[in-house]
Amino acid sequence: MAIYINQNTRVIVQGITGNQGSFHTGQMLDYGTRIVAGVTPGKQGQEIQGIPVYNTVKTAMSKHPAEASILFAPAPFAKDAALEALSAGIKILVLIPEHIPLRDAMEIMAAARYYGAMVVGPNTFGLISSGQCKIGIMPNRTFVPGPIGVVSRSGTLCYQIVSHLKEENLGTTTVVGLGGDRVVGQHFIDVLREFEQDPETQAVVMVGEIGGSAEEEAAAFIRENLTKPVVSYIAGKSAPPGKRMGHAGAIIERGRGTFQSKEKALSESGIKVADLPQKISRLLRETL
Amino acid sequence: MKLYEYMGKELFALQQIPVPRGRVVETPEEAEAVAKELGPVVVKSQVLTGKRGKAGAIAFADTPEEAGREATRLLQMEVGGEKVTRLLLEEQLPPDKELYLSLVVEGETRCPVVLASMHGGVDIEEVPEEHIVKHTIDPLLGYHPYIAREICHQLGLEGKAVKSFIALLGKLYQLFQEKDAELLEINPLGLRGEDLLALDAKVVIDDDALYRQKELPVVEEKTALEKKASEIGLAYVDLGGDIAVMANGAGITMATLDLVQHFGGTPANFLDFGGGASEETAYSALELLLGTEPRVILINIFGGITRCDVVARAFVNVMQSRGITIPFFFRLVGTKEEEGRQILQEAGVEVFSSMEEAVRQAVAASQNQQGRRT
Numbered sequence: 001m002a003i004y005i006n007q008n009t010r011v012i013v014q015g016i017t018g019n020q021g022s023f024h025t026g027q028m029l030d031y032g033t034r035i036v037a038g039v040t041p042g043k044q045g046q047e048i049q050g051i052p053v054y055n056t057v058k059t060a061m062s063k064h065p066a067e068a069s070i071l072f073a074p075a076p077f078a079k080d081a082a083l084e085a086l087s088a089g090i091k092i093l094v095l096i097p098e099h100i101p102l103r104d105a106m107e108i109m110a111a112a113r114y115y116g117a118m119v120v121g122p123n124t125f126g127l128i129s130s131g132q133c134k135i136g137i138m139p140n141r142t143f144v145p146g147p148i149g150v151v152s153r154s155g156t157l158c159y160q161i162v163s164h165l166k167e168e169n170l171g172t173t174t175v176v177g178l179g180g181d182r183v184v185g186q187h188f189i190d191v192l193r194e195f196e197q198d199p200e201t202q203a204v205v206m207v208g209e210i211g212g213s214a215e216e217e218a219a220a221f222i223r224e225n226l227t228k229p230v231v232s233y234i235a236g237k238s239a240p241p242g243k244r245m246g247h248a249g250a251i252i253e254r255g256r257g258t259f260q261s262k263e264k265a266l267s268e269s270g271i272k273v274a275d276l277p278q279k280i281s282r283l284l285r286e287t288l
Numbered sequence: 289m290k291l292y293e294y295m296g297k298e299l300f301a302l303q304q305i306p307v308p309r310g311r312v313v314e315t316p317e318e319a320e321a322v323a324k325e326l327g328p329v330v331v332k333s334q335v336l337t338g339k340r341g342k343a344g345a346i347a348f349a350d351t352p353e354e355a356g357r358e359a360t361r362l363l364q365m366e367v368g369g370e371k372v373t374r375l376l377l378e379e380q381l382p383p384d385k386e387l388y389l390s391l392v393v394e395g396e397t398r399c400p401v402v403l404a405s406m407h408g409g410v411d412i413e414e415v416p417e418e419h420i421v422k423h424t425i426d427p428l429l430g431y432h433p434y435i436a437r438e439i440c441h442q443l444g445l446e447g448k449a450v451k452s453f454i455a456l457l458g459k460l461y462q463l464f465q466e467k468d469a470e471l472l473e474i475n476p477l478g479l480r481g482e483d484l485l486a487l488d489a490k491v492v493i494d495d496d497a498l499y500r501q502k503e504l505p506v507v508e509e510k511t512a513l514e515k516k517a518s519e520i521g522l523a524y525v526d527l528g529g530d531i532a533v534m535a536n537g538a539g540i541t542m543a544t545l546d547l548v549q550h551f552g553g554t555p556a557n558f559l560d561f562g563g564g565a566s567e568e569t570a571y572s573a574l575e576l577l578l579g580t581e582p583r584v585i586l587i588n589i590f591g592g593i594t595r596c597d598v599v600a601r602a603f604v605n606v607m608q609s610r611g612i613t614i615p616f617f618f619r620l621v622g623t624k625e626e627e628g629r630q631i632l633q634e635a636g637v638e639v640f641s642s643m644e645e646a647v648r649q650a651v652a653a654s655q656n657q658q659g660r661r662t
Binding site for chain 2: 075076099100101102103105106107109110111114125137138139142152153154155156157158159160163180182183184185187207209210212213214217233235236237238239240243244245246247248249250254255275276277278
């Protein structure tokens with residue numbers, strides 16, 4: 001089962017001829033992802049890793065229908081490419097780039113609402129249904145099938161945690177990277193809702209961090225709506241206020257978005273908060 | 289990027305948002321001269337930190353002499369660690385009522401949001417939620433006067449002031465869009481008769497949009513090292529402790545700092561050199577780290593897209609070209625781990641696989657170093 005994507009999901013790669021685009025196309029194909037076409041304006045007729053390249057998403061879609069697109073365009077061009085994908089009928093849009101201006105991100109999200117599509121990211125590693133389909137840039141061998149759903153705001157920390165779960169023989173159903181920016185398409189609650197519906201997912205790991213209020217929203221949502229156990233880790237306990245910790249969204253502003261506020265909200269909703277990343281697997285074992 | 293109040297007010301004035309008449313000065317003499325021209329004035333320190341009123345960094349002067357004296361006093365002040373070098377002198381225009389108005393990017397709704405209140409002049413965080421009116425603007429539809437009418441109705445604002453409010457919010461939204469602002473705050477928004485007047489201006493521009501906002505003034509808030517890091521495309525924050533930390537990815541870097549603190553150590557910095565870094569980037573990051581003159585270095589690499597051999601080679605290069613005389617702790621796992629380990633071991637570097645163990649030992653070493661120095 002898994003959520004959002006599976007072995008049948010057909011994927012387009014926007015920006016396929018660039019360094020990142022072509023490298024990760026190869027990696028995704030290795031993982032088993034059904035990539036049907038690539039898009040780079042002006043490069044129609046080329047082939048990358050055996051995948052045909054087109055000038056526009058519309059042309060690509062007319063020859064190779066697809067549900068999802070992963071976008072590697074540089075930040076200043078990301079909005080244009082994202083709107084192109086949405087208007088061509090893409091329903092799952094994964095935005096890899098970092099540093100997309102907030103105004104552009106808000107317009108992309110509004111357009112996605114208009115077209116009834118979902119956006120993952122920006123500034124995300126993507127999403128992966130283990131053993132079936134990877135639409136992202138995460139290392140392939142870390143993600144093996146199993147009963148745990150994972151949703152995370154950060155990339156490498158998530159790989160670290162998933163790889164630790166794998167060592168403990170706990171594989172994953174789907175792993176979703178929300179993205180490190182302030183305006184992102186998917187929030188914890190969106191993904192939690194899906195995990196609750198997925199019969200294969202037995203428990204959920206939530207990897208949060210300081211900044212914003214997505215964890216607090218999630219805590220309230222879980223208390224009301226989730227029957228499955230949730231274990232979480234929140235990065236940034238030691239972060240000073242007013243400083244942006246790498247991610248645009250990881251900042252304590254005007255006393256909001258602190259570790260303490262998130263930990264309190266989660267604990268009060270009965271969600272276990274691991275004080276170290278490596279303790280997540282033990283907390284999971286206790287709940288399963 | 290935060291702008292100084294006077295810069296924000298210049299933007300407001302260009303947008304025809306009413307602001308008091310004022311001038312920026314840098315000396316008491318200039319202050320006196322401006323006060324002669326404007327009459328009774330408010331003298332406002334231009335610093336980026338808020339809470340200037342509470343810090344005593346805003347003064348009222350009824351005569352030019354008084355303005356000169358207050359300017360002398362304020363120009364010797366430091367507010368929140370920031371030296372006062374500029375003052376904004378404005379005509380005194382006491383309002384009948386102080387309101388609050390802001391436009392801000394909201395992550396929850398993924399939209400710009402208007403926040404308004406009849407209880408302005410204090411920190412908005414201190415205003416009870418039931419006194420704040422909130423209205424989301426759909427970016428696809430933009431601003432329309434009905435939004436301001438709804439807000440006025442909820443605020444209980446009546447008469448001709450409603451007309452002023454509709455015009456003001458429209459201009460503010462236009463400015464918000466055109467300048468890629470993430471926050472535009474007017475607090476207090478003065479109500480004088482039926483007119484509205486921006487008595488303060490807090491403007492924050494989205495850093496990621498600065499590439500297309502070239503005509504805006506540049507305000508640098510970073511420390512020298514933070515600036516250097518941003519020039520080479522790294523995320524760096526000074527934290528002032530003993531242990532220099534470098535990791536790949538924002539989340540794992542934060543988690544590493546948390547672990548340092550958990551074991552009783554103090555991190556010197558946050559340095560995320562990103563996923564998939566090249567050898568050059570890793571080299572620059574390490575050089576930057578050494579530049580902080582830490583007592584101990586802690587490197588935490590989980591290679592996903594980042595290759596362990598690349599980071600190991602960069603480290604050995606830095607070791608050989610610059611020499612590293614302080615203790616360092618290197619955790620290295622993931623993609624090309626074997627190759628990376630071999631490179632480091634040939635150079636005599638011990639490699640950890642457990643993040644916890646590397647951090648624990650780094651903290652112990654920093655405490656030993658401390659003992660030796662005192």
